[in-house]
Amino acid sequence: MSYQAPLRDMRFVLHELFDVAGHCELLGNGLDRELIDGVLDEAARYTGEVVAPLNRNSDEQGCQLRDGAVTTPHGFREAYRQYVDNGWASMTGPVEFGGQGFPQLVAASFHEMLMAASLSFRVYSGLTEGAVLALHKHGSAALKQAYLAKMVSGQWTGTMCLTEPQAGTDLALLRTRAEPQADGSYKVSGSKIFISGGEQDLTENIVHLVLARLPDAPVGVKGISLLLVPKFIANPDGTPGTKNALSCGAIEHKMGIKGASTCVMNFDGATGWLIGGANQGLACMFTMMNDARFQVGLQGLGIAEAAFQGGLRYARERLQSRGLAGAVQPDKPADPIIVHPDVRRMLLTQKTLSEGSRMLAAYCARQLDLEHGHPDAAARKAAGKRAALLIPIVKAFFTDMGQEVASLGVQLYGGHGFIREWGMEQLMRDSRITQLYEGTNGIQALDLIRRKLLGDGGAELSALQAEFSELCDQQVDRPALAELAKTVQARLGEWRELSSEVIAACQRDVQEIGATSVDFLAYSAHVLLAGLWLQAAARAQDALDAGSGEAAFYQAKLLSADFYLRRVLPRASGHREALLGGAACLVALDEESFAF
Structure with missing residues (x-):
């Protein structure tokens, strides 16, 4: 399944919605x-020509473990x-350790x-970038000197080792031990599961x-x-030393995600060093976690874009039946399915959710910068307060959205979507993990x-809410935008009332x-996207x-915004x-009554 980066839409978001050049000038990073x-x-060339062709085989081949060594799918090493x-690994890394210091608004x-x-x-x-953040912010000068430059460059990768069989979300239950040594190091013993790239x-x-x-x-x-525990302890000259x-x-x-090695890692008195102070691990880890959750949100967005592209390509090519109002292409035995209203409903749902989420991702990335x-x-x-508010919305909504859009992709293909040949079912399987890791969407x-x-x-x-309300006030007197602005403003008022009720x-x-949390997050996300579609x-x-x-491009934006507000935003009412149904109906049924 091919992939082509949506460069025109990305540039619209970066340049026309968020003035990325002005943003970079404010940050003083020299980018224009x-x-x-x-x-x-x-980036579009690399991802489209080098990475995308590996995706199907990585799912078919998977990873192999032999004698403790993992082999990744063919093509991954190259x-x-x-x-x-080409410097992609060091894109967002700190400049003093060889990074390029790109802002998240661009890197996203x-x-x-x-x-x-x-x-x-x-x-x-992905997790290496979060590990770099944690080490850069909390690590000692000696640890940073020994490990950070190699991690920034991508020569060495990083992982997050949190989960244990009995301790997933509830980290209070973890049992891995770290025994202090005379030289200031620690001996780490325990097992961790679900370690990506372990x-x-x-x-x-x-x-x-x-x-x-x-x-x-x-x-x-x-x-x-929190401890840094390398596979190979670094030598003074920066090379890997003792295993x-x-x-x-x-x-x-x-x-x-069968091409990604998800490992059970055993630490048998492994040498490690504290990052941050003793008993301060959770605070240090959350430096990584916010970045990781934003990145997982982008995973949902990426899956959604791939599914939309596949669905659109198929809808243009697949001939089935005639249009309800008569033949659209009478010279062919049937019309392409894109002429059918229900197919257009699915495509427009994919398009407006994906493009709306891309706008929200940029908005959040800007706050992180x-x-x-x-x-x-x-x-x-x-900005830190705003980013903290948005991160759980981005992680949960984008990944739920990615699963929905992938499912719509399968539906667009019909029976062909259910078989492996076309690649749509892989997107649906790959996207499912995004709703689970780095904190489930319920969390x-x-x-x-x-x-x-x-x-x-x-x-x-x-x-x-006030920021988007001001945007509505600015547009409500423009004839072409008045209805959109009034619709969004009404939802913002409802959102404020609902927030107080919650x-x-x-x-x-x-x-x-x-009882209210999942529905409130979804409601909030749908209204946020409505505000961003008004801005677009x-x-x-x-x-x-x-x-x-480029009249056609901009007219499509207006029509997409109209579709979103008419056909997707009403989900917020549900x-x-x-959530106003309350908690009583959730807790009233005793546990035994769940039995069949």
Whole structure:
């Protein structure tokens, strides 16, 4: 299945919605529009010509474990070598350790391309970037000197080792131990499961970031420490040295992403070093986690774009039946299925969810950049609050959306979508994990309610709602946009009321936190996308009013915005009604009555 990066839409989002050149000027990174466009062009070539052709075989071949060594699918090593040699691995890394310091607003487009081309391939490099963030922020000078440059360059990869058989979401239950040694190191013992890229043949070293307990650690999550445990301990000259006492005990046999090695990792007194202070592991790990959750959201977006492209290609080519109003192509034995209203419903749903999510990804990436790079401290703090609010929405909604759009892709192909030949069923299988790892989507929804909404009484959410309300006020007097603006403004008012109702319900009954969370997140995401589609429509109308030479592109934006507000946004009403149903109906049935 082929993939072509949606460069025109990406450039619309970057340049016309979010002024990426002005953003880069504010951050002082020296990037301009010409350079950014050049990077996107080369990224599209690499992902379309080098990575995407590997995806089908990676699913068929999978990874192999023999004598503790993992072999990745054919072509992965060569593609990864290009990834490193061409500087893609160091794209967002800190400049002082050899990174290029690209902002997330630009890098997110490339990362989406990678996810769409081959999610399995992207898994190996994705967590390294989060590990770099954690080590750069919390690691000692000695650890950074020994490991960071090699990780930034992509010569060495990184992992996150959190999960144990008895401790998934509830990290308070983890048992891995770290015993202090006289030289300041620790001996780490325990087993971790579901470790993405825990063992592979792409790089000469793998740097594991491992959560463990020190002997005198307090119980619960307050007693968790983070340790750097490399596969090979670095020599003073930066080369891999002594093999550490760790091994891959097994690789999981999975529903999807079969080209990515998901490992059981055994630590048998392996040498490691603290990152951050003792018992501060969870705080250090969350430096990685926010990046990882944003990246998983992009995985959902990439899968959705790939499924949309496949569905559109097939709908244009597949001849079945005549149009309801008569033959559209009478010279052919039947019309292409794209003429049928229900097929168009599915395609437009794919298109508007994917493109709307791309806008929200850019909006969130911009906040992540400003949180770290804005010259004003108050602005950095404000951006951090906004990013924290958006991360659970991006992770959960994008991955739910990716699964839906992949499922629609299968539906568009009919019976051909259900068989392996066309590649659509692989997208659906690959996307399913995105709703589970880095915190299930139910956990994301709990985070949104408990930590974000209740944490500040809804203040940050209210500020976000006010921002989009101001956008509506700016567009409501424009004849071409008045109906869209009024629709979005009405939803924003409903969202504000619903937020207050949810806060009050959760304060009355703690069970309402879980009862309202999933539907509230989905409601919020749909309204956020509506606001962004209004913004896109406004920019499109500006271009049409200015006599743009790309009238068809901008007219399509207006029509897509209209479809989203008429046919997708009404889903928000269902989520609202569901969450207002309350917690009582969820907890009233006793456990025994679930039995059959």
